[in-house]
Each structure stands twice: as structure tokens, then as C-alpha cells.
Amino acid sequence: MGMAETALTTLSDYIPIVHRRRVLVTALFCALCAILGLPLVTQGGVYVFQLVDWFFGTFTVIIIGITECVVLAWVYGADKFGDDIQMMIGRRPPLFMKLLWCFVTPAFLVILLVATLLQYQPPTYGDYYYGLGGNVFGWFVATVSFVPIPVVAVYQLYHARGTLLQRLRQTTRPGEKWGPADVNQRRLYQKELLRRQPRSGCYDIVCR
Template identity: 30%
Template sequence: MEAVMTSVIDLFPVVLRKAGRREILLLVFCLTCFFGQLIMVTEGGMYVFQLFDYYACNGACVLFLSVFESLAMGWIFGAERMFDIIEDMTKSRPNYIFMLCWKYLTPLVSLVSFISSMVEYQPLTFNRWYVYPDWAYALGWLLALSSILLVPGWALGRMCAGKGSLKQRWCHLCSSDTELPLTSKQLAVMKETAFTAEMDDLVRTDTEEHENGL
């Protein structure tokens, strides 16, 4: 729950980081979860709980999101940048195997597992004998799609709201934020570049003065 709260606050920092706003959001979130789950403690609550557990919280939804999360972290944000950030925080560089996992192994395994779970899908039954009605299966798939469709839905919304050609909007969508804090490695490179540029200017100035003096 703390992770959800942090994500919502990070999405709307100007509104939710004011005094008292976080507490109000937490109260609304807890009350919504409380009243939404009251039905699960009724006599037929186990049927509802299993419907949520099988569709909304199953491995296929998590694996689908994991594919895009690992791709975003390994390729868009950049595994190299993640290495630099970890090195800044821990003063030690992670093993190279982590980069291979972030960029290749994790998205590949997650994608294969997701496809396998879809191929081997079996309709939900309760205690192996009760078959849910068709509307319950439709509700279950709506619950599953509510999390799965967030990724393409958000990407489509950003594409429509962007400016420029379709290719420019796609490239902008697949690039990391340019306003992220710089790592120590990036700062060192910038200082070295600035120092080199200053030395080149000094050498050029001295050369021009020498030529003018001659």
C-alpha cells in the first residue's frame, strides 16, 4: 500500500505534497479498500475472493507488467545509468550479471512465462466442481485487463498528447527524462569536457596572440 501511495503522490506532486493532502489521500484509499472488500467476508465472499485472486492478481498480469518494467529500466532508463546510481549510493559497482538480467534475461523469461500462462489458461472453478457463470468470467477478464491495458493505454495517451511527427513522438516516448539528477560519473565527464574546452580556448588564444605579435 505504501508503494501505491508513493506512486500516486509522485504522479501529482504539486497537489498531493501540500500539508494534509497525503493524510486525506491515505484515508480515502483505506476507506475505499475497506468497503470494497466487505463483500469478501459475506457468505459468498469466497467466490468473489477467488475471482479477484485468479484474474486480477494472477501471474499473467504481473508477468505482463514485468516485461515492460524490465524493458523500461534496462533500455529506456538505461542499465548503465542504473549501475552508476547504485555505485553512487553503495560506493561499489554491481556485478555485470545484473545488467544481463535487466536487459535480456528478465524480459525474455517474463515474456515466455506470460505466453505460456495464456496458452495453458483454464476457466476458473471453485473446489473443482462449481463453474462460474459467463458474466463472472467476463468480470474476471475485465479485472485482468484493468491492469494489463494500463501500459498500452498510457503509451497511446502520451503519443496522442505529444507534438511532432509520429516518429518524433515515439522516440520521445522511448527516451529517458533529461531532467534526472546527474550521477558522479556524468558530473566527472562534464567537468572533464569543460576543462578540455577551457584549455583549448586558452591554447587558441595564446596562438592567436603569438601570431598577431609576429
């Protein structure tokens, strides 16, 4: 449900008709996912499920988690994210949450990724070995869901203007449309941004 909600929210943010027809789109999306999942409930579906879970449930999830922690806490800024949470729910997250975002969680995920790579074994299911074709398909599944992240990052960096450093600054800062969907709330949010320090992230915790 969490993955479905993430995908539907992304679509509704970029496609207005999805937001207006949210119930219908949600039903169609869930029906499509159910149809795509039918091969997994066939007699040989457990072998496909094991192969997908072997790669996607380990490497891809960990790498995406590390990327999310770095972008959220270090690129966007843990303090900025805390301000956004305060705007939405009325209170700031405690300090230990920042420590988790900035240090504990990414460090744990990196250690977990290294340990997973060092202990990697070709996929098996009982006495069945998938062979070269299964390994190739598994690595394809593992990378296809993560590759769009660096691809889009390089695309945005390529189409930005200025020197490489200026492009990095442009592509790692919120755009003009970043903020609440309501126009009045967005104006208040943008005014609040002007009063913030230009940089506010995990290094503030280290320097304090």
C-alpha cells in the same frame, strides 16, 4: 504494502498536498482499501477472491512484469539505471543484475506467459463453475489494471511533435523534471547526464 506504497508515492510526486499530509493520506488510503475489500470477507467473498486471483494473479502480473523489464532495461537503459542506483546508494549494481534485467527475467516471464495461456482453463472453485459472466468479469479485472499503460503511451505519442520517429524518441527519453527532487541534486544529476553516452542499455552487454 508494496502496492500501497507505490500508489501513495505516485500521488505524492504529482500532488504536493499529499506529500505534506502523508500520514493522513496513508490512513485514508488504507481505510478505503479495507472498505473495498469487505466484500471478499463475506460468505460468498471467497468466490470473488478466487475469480480475481485467477486472472489478475496470473496474466496481469506477468504482462506488467514483462513491460517493466523492457522499459527499464531496454528503453531507459540498464547502464543508466545502474548510474541512478549508484547516485542513490553509493555503489553500482553488479553485472549479473544487468543480465537479469535484460535477458533472464523477461525471457522467463515470456515463457511463463505462453505456458499460462496454453494451459488456460475457465475459472472454477471446487465444483463451482463461474460461467460466461464470471469469465467476462475476470478478463475485465485482468485488463483494467494493464490497459492504462498502453493508453497513456499512445496518448503521449499522439501529443508529441514531429515525425513518428521523433515522437518515439521524445516519449522514450526522460523529461526535464526527471531526477532528484532537491534542486541542487538535480543540477548535479543533469550535469552527469551530459557526460553519459547518448545510448546505454542492454546491447552494451551483448557487444562487450
